[in-house]
Amino acid sequence: MFNFFGKKTQNSAPPENISDRSIPEDFNDIEPIAFYFKAETGITFEKQQSILKSKLISFCKIRHIPSFKKCLEQVKNNQRLKQELINYLTTNESFFYREQHQIQDVVNKVRLNDQVVNILCAPSSTGEEIYSIAIALLEAGVAKDRFNLIGIDINSEALKHAELGIYNQRNIKNIPAHVLTKYFNKKESKYCLSNEIKQCVRLQTENIFTPSFKTMGKFDYIFSRNMLIYFDAETKIKARQILESLLNDNKNPIYFGHADLF
Ligand SMILES: C[S@@+](CC[C@H](N)C(=O)[O-])C[C@H]1O[C@@H](n2cnc3c(N)ncnc32)[C@H](O)[C@@H]1O
Numbered sequence: 001m002f003n004f005f006g007k008k009t010q011n012s013a014p015p016e017n018i019s020d021r022s023i024p025e026d027f028n029d030i031e032p033i034a035f036y037f038k039a040e041t042g043i044t045f046e047k048q049q050s051i052l053k054s055k056l057i058s059f060c061k062i063r064h065i066p067s068f069k070k071c072l073e074q075v076k077n078n079q080r081l082k083q084e085l086i087n088y089l090t091t092n093e094s095f096f097y098r099e100q101h102q103i104q105d106v107v108n109k110v111r112l113n114d115q116v117v118n119i120l121c122a123p124s125s126t127g128e129e130i131y132s133i134a135i136a137l138l139e140a141g142v143a144k145d146r147f148n149l150i151g152i153d154i155n156s157e158a159l160k161h162a163e164l165g166i167y168n169q170r171n172i173k174n175i176p177a178h179v180l181t182k183y184f185n186k187k188e189s190k191y192c193l194s195n196e197i198k199q200c201v202r203l204q205t206e207n208i209f210t211p212s213f214k215t216m217g218k219f220d221y222i223f224s225r226n227m228l229i230y231f232d233a234e235t236k237i238k239a240r241q242i243l244e245s246l247l248n249d250n251k252n253p254i255y256f257g258h259a260d261l262f
Contacts, residue, residue: 026066026067026068026069027053027056027057027060027067027068028068029068029069030045030049030052030053030056030068032068032069032072033056033068033071033072033075034046034049034052036072036075036076037085037089038232038235040082040086040207040209041086041090041154041207041209042208042209042230042231042235042238042239043089043090043230043231044230044231044232044235045089046232052089055088055089056068056071059071059084059085059088063081083156083205086154086155086156087155087156087157087158090154090155090158090230091230092125092126092153092155092158092161093125093226094125094126094127094128094129094171094226095128095170095171095172095173095174096128096129096131096132096167096171096172096174096175097132097174097175098128098129098132098174098225098226098257099225099257099258100132100136100174102223102225102255103132103133103136103223104136105255106119106133106221106223106255107133107136107137107140107142108140109221110137110140110142110146110147110221111140111141111142114146115146116145116146116147116148117146117147117148117220117221118147118148118150118217118218118219118220118221118248119133119147119148119149119150119219119220119221119222119223120150120151120152120216120219120221120222120223120246121133121149121150121151121152121222121223122151122152122153122206122208122213122222122223122224122227122243123151123152123153123154123155123208123224123226123227124151124152124153124158124159124162124203125153125155125158125162126158126159126161126162126167126171127151127159127161127162127163127165127193127201127203128167128171129151129223129225130149130151130162130201130203130223131162131165131193131197131198131201133149133223134149134197134200134201135179135183135197137200138197138200139179144200147200148202149200149201149202150201150202150203150204150216150219151201151202151203151204152203152204152205152206152208152213152216153203153205153206154205154206154207154208155205156205159203159204159205162203163198163203165192165193165197165198166190166191166192166193167184167190167191167192167193168189168190168191169189169191171191172184172191183196183197204216208227208239208242208243209238209239209242213242214242214245214246216246217246218246218247218248219246219247219248220247220248220249220252221252221255222243222246222247222252222254222255223254223255224239224243224254224255224256224260225255225256225257225260226257226259226260227239227260228240228256228257228260229257229259229260233262236260236262237262240254240262
């Protein structure tokens with residue numbers, strides 16, 4: 001047998017199906033990395049420790065990092081590696097027209113007057129949500145110069161995917177047929193979003209817990225859906241306060257996902 005660094009050993013197995021007894025000491029204690037990751041991103045793996053361990057072992061193996069201790073040291077000292085870890089451990093599942101009634105609610109409010117509105121989508125993940133907002137505004141007859149749509153996410157790879165704007169059937173399944181044909185180009189099994197929609201949004205890699213996030217400006221409407229589900233109760237409250245501090249008018253609600261409930 002070979003261990004996950006390719007060295008011959010007596011009893012190691014590949015990381016994916018590793019049992020606790022066969023994990024070398026160097027890959028047993030996930031606590032320090034889990035603690036650091038939560039402190040940096042807000043994301044807790046408290047109830048998914050074995051998933052975290054198996055993912056971290058793979059992360060280390062691919063990069064020839066010999067232990068969790070070394071991994072943490074390197075991540076702390078290397079911004080690129082830290083970003084890779086964040087990209088690796090965040091969940092980016094999203095789809096178009098998700099809880100569309102909330103988007104429609106904002107569209108209806110925007111239509112009421114002719115002011116320019118600033119809308120923040122934090123997090124945007126692979127773009128489905130922020131593009132759904134852009135499409136809904138245009139479909140309602142709101143001119144492009146009437147809104148600024150800013151999307152952020154901690155996962156830089158997810159945002160690259162968003163910039164590309166190429167989606168699978170699974171992501172677009174809720175879009176009405178006439179909207180799909182209007183704003184997407186089908187190429188084989190993929191759906192490519194039109195430049196017209198892509199140009200309506202600005203995307204930026206940001207962590208909501210970093211000071212730079214708070215300097216992004218003020219927003220009339222904020223969507224923050226399906227991110228808080230990865231935080232514990234205390235962190236949810238902290239995240240909510242940060243988001244509220246970016247609202248122009250506290251009378252406007254922040255749109256959370258139904259699973260984010262406090
Ligand atoms: C499941 S996606 C939700 C995407 C979209 N809002 C939706 O509802 O379809 C959750 C996103 O939260 C992002 N995220 C997690 N922690 C974050 C943080 N501290 N700052 C910014 N984004 C974060 C993840 O990278 C991931 O893309």
